[in-house]
Amino acid sequence: GLLSPLSSTAWSSYWQTEEQIAAEQVWYGSEKVWLVHKNGFSLATVVKTEAGSLPEGKVKIKLEHDGTILEVDEDDVEKANPPSSNRSEDLASLLYLNESSVMHCLRQRYGGNLIHTYAGPNMVVINPLSTPSMYSEKVMHMFKGCRREDSAPHIYSVAQSAYRNLLTTRQDQSIVLLGKSGSGKTTNCQHLVQYLVSIAGSTGKIFSAEKWQAVYTILEAFGNSSTSMNSNASRFSHIVSLDFDQAGQVASASIQTMLLEKLRVSKRPEAESTFNVFYYMMAGADSSLRTELHFNHLAENSAFGILPQSKPEDKQRASQQFTKLQAAMKVLGISGEEQKALWLILGAVYHLGAAGATKGKNLSPPQHWKAGRRQFARHEWAQKAAYLLGCTLEELSSSIFKHQAKGLQHSTSFRGGPDEAGQGESSKVTALECLEAMASGLYSELFTLVISLINRALKSSQHSLCSLLIVDTPGFQNPRLAQQQRGATFEELCHNYTQERLQTLFHERTFVQELERYKEENIELALDDIESSTSLSVAAIDQASTQVRTLARTNEARGLLWLMEEEAVQPGGSEETMLERLFSHYGSAQGDNKGASLLLRGEKPHLFLLGHSHGTDWVEYNAQGWLSHAKHNPAAQNAATLLQDSQKKNISGLFMGRASGATVLSGSIAGLEGSSQLALRRATSMRKTFTTGVAAVKKKSLCIQVKLQVDALIDMVRRSRVHFIHCLLPKAEAVGGGGEPRVTHGESPDSGLMTLDVSLLRAQLRGSKLLDALRIYRQGYPDHMVFSEFRRRFDVLAPHLTKKHGRHYIVTDEKRVSVFFRAGALSRLEEQRDVQTRRNISLFQAACRGYLSRLAFKKRKIQDLAIRCIQKNIKKNRGVKGWPWWKLFTTVRPLIEVQLTEEQIRGKDEEIQQLKQKLEKVEKERNELRLNSDRLESRITELSSELADERNTGESASQMLETETTERLRLEKDMKDLQAKFDSMNKQMESMEMEVMEARLIRASELNGEMEDDDTGGEWRLKYERAIREIEFTKKRLQQESEDKLEVEQQNKRQLERRISDMQADNEESQRNIQQLKKKTQRLTAELQDTKLHLEGQQSRNHDLEKKQRKFDSELSGAQEEVQRERSLREKLAREKDVLAGDAFSLRQQLEDKDLEVCAVNLKLDQLEAELQDLNSQESKDEASLAKVRKQLRDMEAKLKDQEEELDEQAGTIQMLEQAKLRLEMEMERLRHTHSKDIESKDDEVEEVRQSCSKKLKQMEVQLEEEYDEKQKVLKEKRELESKLLSSQTKVRSGDMETEKRLRKDLKRTKALLADAQIMLDHIKNNAPSKREIAQLKNQLEESEFTSASAVKARKSMEVEIEDLHVQMEDISKTKQALEEQLSRLQREKNDLQSRMEEDQEDLNELMKKHKAAVAQSAQNLAQISDLQAQLEEALKEKQEVQEKMQALQSQLEFQEQSMVEKSLVSRQEAKIRELETKLEFEKTQVKRLESLVARLKENLEKLTEERDQRSSSENREKEQNKRQQRQIRDVKEEMAELAKKEAEASRKKHELEMDIESLEAANQSLQADLKLAFKRIGDLQAAIEDEMESDDNEDLINSQGDSDTDSEVEDRVDGVKSWLSKSKGSTKNLSDDGSLKSSRSVRKQLLLQKSDSYHCPRFVSLPEDLTALPQLSHYQPF
Helix, strand or coil: CEECCCCHHHHHHHCCCHHHHHHHHHHHHHCEEEEEECCEEEEEEECCCCCCCCCCCEEEEEECCCCCEEEEEHHHEEECCCHHHCCCCEHHHCCCCCHHHHHHHHHHHHHCCCCEEEECCEEEEECCCECCCCCCHHHHHHHCCCCHHHCCCCHHHHHHHHHHHHHHHCCCEEEEEEEECCCCHHHHHHHHHHHHHHHHCEHHHCCCHHHHHHHHHHHHHHHEECCCCCCCEECCEEEEEEEECCCCCEEEEEEEEECCCHHHHCCCCCCCCCEHHHHHHHHHCCHHHHHHHCCCCCCCCCCCCCCCCCCHHHHHHHHHHHHHHHHHHHHCCCCHHHHHHHHHHHHHHHHHHHHCECCCCCCCHHHHHHHCCCCECCHHHHHHHHHHHCCCHHHHHHHHHCCHHHHHHHHHHHCCCCHHHHHHHHCCCCHHHHHHHHHHHHHHHHHHHHHHHHHHHHCCCCCCCEEEEEEECCCECCHHHHCCCCCECHHHHHHHHHHHHHHHHHHHHHHHHHHHHHHHCCCCCCCCCCCCCCCCHHHHHHCCCCCCCCCCCCCCCCCHHHHHHHHHHCCCCCHHHHHHHHHHHHCCCCCCCHHHCCEEECCCCCEEEEEECCCCEEEEEECCCHHHHHCCCHHHHHHHHHHHCCCCHHHHHHHHHHHHCCCEECCCEECCCCCCHHHHHHHHHHHHHHHCCHHHHHCCCHHHHHHHHHHHHHHHHHCCEEEEEEEECCCHHHCCCCCCCCECCCCCCCHHHHCCCHHHHHHHHHHHCHHHHHHHHHHCCCEEEEHHHHHHHHHHHCHHHHHHHCCCCCCCCCCCCEEEECCCHHHHHHHHHHHHHHHHHHHHHHHHHHHHHHHHHHHHHHHHHHHHHHHHHHHHHHHHCCCHHHHHHHHHHHHHHHHHHHHHHHHHHHHHHHHHHHHHHHHHHHHHHHHHHHHHHHHHHHHHHHHHHHHHHHHHHHHHHHHHHHHHHHHHHHHHHHHHHHHHHHHHHHHHHHHHHHHHHHHHHHHHHHHHCCCCHHHHHHHHHHHHHHHHHHHHHHHHHHHHHHHHHHHHHHHHHHHHHHHHHHHHHHHHHHHHHHHHHHHHHHHHHHHHHHHHHHHHHHHHHHHHHHHHHHHHHHHHHHHHHHHHHHHHHHHHHHHHHHHHHHHHHHHHHHHHHHHHHHHHHHHHHHHHHHHHHCCCCCHHHHHHHHHHHHHHHHHHHHHHHHHHHHHHHHHHHHHHHHHHHHHHHHHHHHHHHHHHHHHHHHHHHHHCCCCCHHHHHHHHHHHHHHHHHHHHHHHHHHHHHHHHHHHHHHHHHHHHHHHHHHHHHHHHHHHHHHHHHHHHHHCCCCHHHHHHHHHHHHHHHHHHHHHHHHHHHHHHHHHHHHHHHHHHHHHHHHHHHHHHHHHHHHHHHHHHHCCCCCCHHHHHHHHHHHHHHHHHHHHHHHHHHHHHHHHHHHHHHHHHHHHHHHHHHHHHHHCCCCHHHHHHHHHHHHHHHHHHHHHHHHHHHHHHHHHHHHHHHHHHHHHHHHHHHHHHHHHHHHHHHHHHHHHHHHHHHHHHHHHHHHHHHHHHHHHHHHHHHHHHHHHHHHHHHHHHHHHHHHHHHHHHHHHHHHCCCCCHHHHHHHHHHHHHHHHHHHHHHHHHHHHHHHHHHHCCCHHHHHHHHHHHHHHHHHHCCHHHHHCCCCCCCHHHHHHCCCC
């Protein structure tokens, strides 16, 4: 699926004002353009002309700055953007995307001190010449948590984006900085690290900004120097690795370095310095350190050129930097002894340069050692160096100058070259080169040690989840850019090659992968003008050979690094032959198109030009002396041994400890320390790069190491999601010269400093392909995700679909279907998702707060009930506190419980001690398990790395074996071909021997015929002369014809050459036309695409406006409906208000009636009081009756007071209701007034909006949003008012009914009480008791008071005991909860430990201990359960005691009832009984809770047993897995042994074949020698035959008998020759089968003897013994 949003350009213009829109319309009408010229570009206006008035391809423009009118080519004109885009934050948002517009935007932003600019997904940073104040901590917090779309362009924005992606996707991230030297890459790297460390934070704040500042201070001192391009240039590449944990904090960190310019210590270009640390140390060392380093008297000259600075300000600055360096080392935990070791090594390097060396002559090693020509020039300085290194002068001299032949021979033999090459090369190494190699080796070891110390301070044992890598490499180096007339060095070529590879990675990620993805998904895009090929200069440097182990000079194309390695070991290898081979492979003469080559010859023999950055940056290199970089010098290798064997313990201790761990990979990559999983994974990845394929064979080659290091870097970065930062250089003279200080913070930069070199900026933009990247970003679909992930992330935006289908609804192939987004679409979806998520979270929070508020309200109600209960109990307590029995009970009860409480406290203390011991034991076990797990994890990682190395070596061995087998098969095939050729040659030789013999016989017969006919000799002579004349004439005629043909061919050739030159000229013209047309097509296509994007933006904008218009209309109609509904509700509320007013009036009348009734009751009470006074005046009345009457009166008065209070409360509630009603009415009036005003204002606003709808869409939208919010508020307030009115109505109605009922009940109750009082008064008047009864009643009253007092005391004591019980139970519950929490926490920790211990191999015994501990814990749990059961029994006993007390109290109550105690005392006892019953219920609940706790503990015990069983099963599984792994390792070892056997057998067979070939070659040579001898003797034989024939002619052989004898003799000779040939053939076969030459020679000698006997020729005895080469005589013709 494809999603296209409103483009960023249209979106930005969507929020423009009317003035800006009008200004843009004027801009579009004027048609502004850029005129591109050599010095830059100028703004102009296209002048409209009539059609046909200008030539085709021309356009007339008017320059803006001076009004000049020009006619220019259309290709030199580019469209300009509106002024609103001059400082656009994103270059992808430009309306017209072309080179001039991009440079104008960058220039405008740079002039305004805005150095950061987005370029689609990338960032462009122009290095400021001043240090801007935009990197403060306040600015960091401004970017914290922001999305990329919501933040301004800044280096912190890239870091935040990478950090946000790391947290959301849990995928490794990397940030790569690209650019020229001096463009600010290292500074930006420091800002990135500081931001990530400050924002992410770390556990315990172990990674602070101060520590990282110290790290970069040390790196700048030991790895930076002043160059022609930059005053503080990095001379090494490094990767900063930040590992983050689950919470997003920095868990650990490390730094890996590579490609260090170690030769800069001893040799460097002119006007450049060595590393900064030497100048810092010479200027800033104190007196004691100077004395120890022998720096009191510095040398006047040095072989390395290390001299102190001459300027005082430079010395002062260097001294300050040395103090800063020492402080940084202290921050990183580098001790004083370790610092001293570093200074000693640096001082030794300085003294070695001061010592110098004599120039060694080209002598062989034995002569050299005898003569002793290689030695130090100044031995006193060498003695100082040896003292500082902790060795003797002889050891130092031996390590530098001796054993050269052996070391070099070993190095070349590793590459497979002959031993003679090593001997030849050793003679070319001079003493100064040996000294330089030792110095570079020492500094390389020192730098590796510094990196190890830094990583030691940064490492951590915390668990990490994913990493963020920051890659910083030296930038592009071009001496011509700094106005230097020298060729670039090999080190600069290595740095340029690294930048080229990173540019290739950028091209691959930006173009190749995107186009392949579009092709896979069948997405059609018009991207033909974008190049899909990477830079060709990389292949010219590192193209590998298909044959790994061969070093012969072949015609196969190889890169410069491979050619350097081959030429370094060849006997006649030189830089000239290397360059010739390089030009033969990659030079311009190879192909027809010469312009496509990126390699050109220089003006001098050793110079060549290489086009970097797609041919936009041509660098001239000087290859003189480059082959020395490919040769191993043992002095550099002896440096590590010299430091490890040092007599100074601080030096040897550091380097011996580092030698035990693999911190350096093949002498190339440093900083592979670290015990975390991610660090080990990075180290394994780099080792795999160095141990697989070609790298396994070539990893010790100094030239191929450069390629392997860059391969490891690229491979590590390729595994993560990459963020690119393009650092641009503003102008060339800004960085040249090195040494001018930059502007510090707070100073305003000069306006002249903010200018840009347009040509330099254009070259950098073209080299980085930024415009093509922006074009594919704008036209393509840069963001994509799988549909399942898209639905999971954004289904919150479509809740109706989720409700309809459910969250678990699956679409067909949703994991293979991808959703592609236009630029900006995904950010808008994310923003909408954030808004919806915030809304959902707000609703969820509101629901949670409502739930919590309801819980708090319930709690308040319970607290209110408890307070009332407490008040009631206090009132009751005040009634019984004077009872003696209660006092006695409260005094005695605590004494009974003292012993019990002491025993309980003692038991609790013991239990607490046991729990503490148990906790300490568990903590100890956990720490031990953690240590064991860490140890086992490190062991597993080591074993895995070793296993990976073994596998890699096995793979390399198998590859080598495959190459050997292919070579053997090829040799066998060649052997078979040679054997077939040999057989065919034998056959040819036999046939030619037969022809020779026949020709000889025929010649002999012809000679015999000539002797018979002497008269015919003249005719033959005439024929012979005539034939000679014919031959001469024919020769002349043929010569004349050939000369004529030659002239004709030469004329044709000249015509063809003229025609070819014409065709080439035409072709070049057509090519130029094609290039112009192609450029024009590209420009028109780009403009068309920009126009399409602009049109899409306008269409989407119009679509959004239409949607908002429809939304506004619907909301307007809804608002009008709401207004109508609110008016009806207002009328309804008015009616309800009238009803409520009537109800309130009726309530007031009822209240007045109640007041009258209360007045009547008060009058009655006054009458009763008067009657009581009358009764009191009578002395004859009984005191007891008076007391009862008084008591009744008090009760009645109390009841009357209660009724009055209730009436007052009712009156207060009625008054409150009236006030609430008035408040509601006032609120309603206010709301009605405000609402009417709001409605009127809304109507006015609606009218205004309708009138200005077409002009001010943005203002209308804002007003609509405000109206929508106000409408929601009004609706909410309306609902709240409705709910308040309903609640008030219900409250008023219910309150009125309740108060009326309660008043009626109270009235009835008061009337009954008054009637009862009247009856009692009448009864008292009628039956007056006697004094005796009154006395009895008094006694009974005193007893009852005494019993009540004792009951009150007993109640107090019981309450105290109950409170103690409550406190004890609360303590018990707290301890139980704490134990449960502790158990759960221990259980969680145990589970964590178990999950971490599942992969361990040697932890079986520890797990058994853990099981035993678990069993002990279960036993303790059982003991705890028994304790709880004991406590339960004690609680049951207490329950029984309480029940017994209740029975006693009930009996006492019965006794008091029998003894006619007053009803008040009985009621108190009943209340006490109820309280005891509540306590009993509480005890029952406690018992139930304890029983549930016991059940839960039993369940935990069962779970523990199940977990123990699971652990045992997991242990068995681990044992089986270990056995399986051991079996696999055993199988791998057996396979390796078999492979070794096969390899040995193959080598043995190869040796045998070589021996056979040598024997055959020797036999062939001997046969050729015999053949030559046979030729000579055959000539002698022919001469002998001629002499014999002449002697036979002289005799008288005329008769027929003689003739017949002659014929028979000839026939016998022919038969003898045939038989001899057949026998010689058989002897030849025997020779080829057996390889024996003696037997064949004897056989052939016998045959020749036989033939000589048959011919009766004694000269046949002198024939050769070996005639196997006779068939080669076929070229001999008969006489």
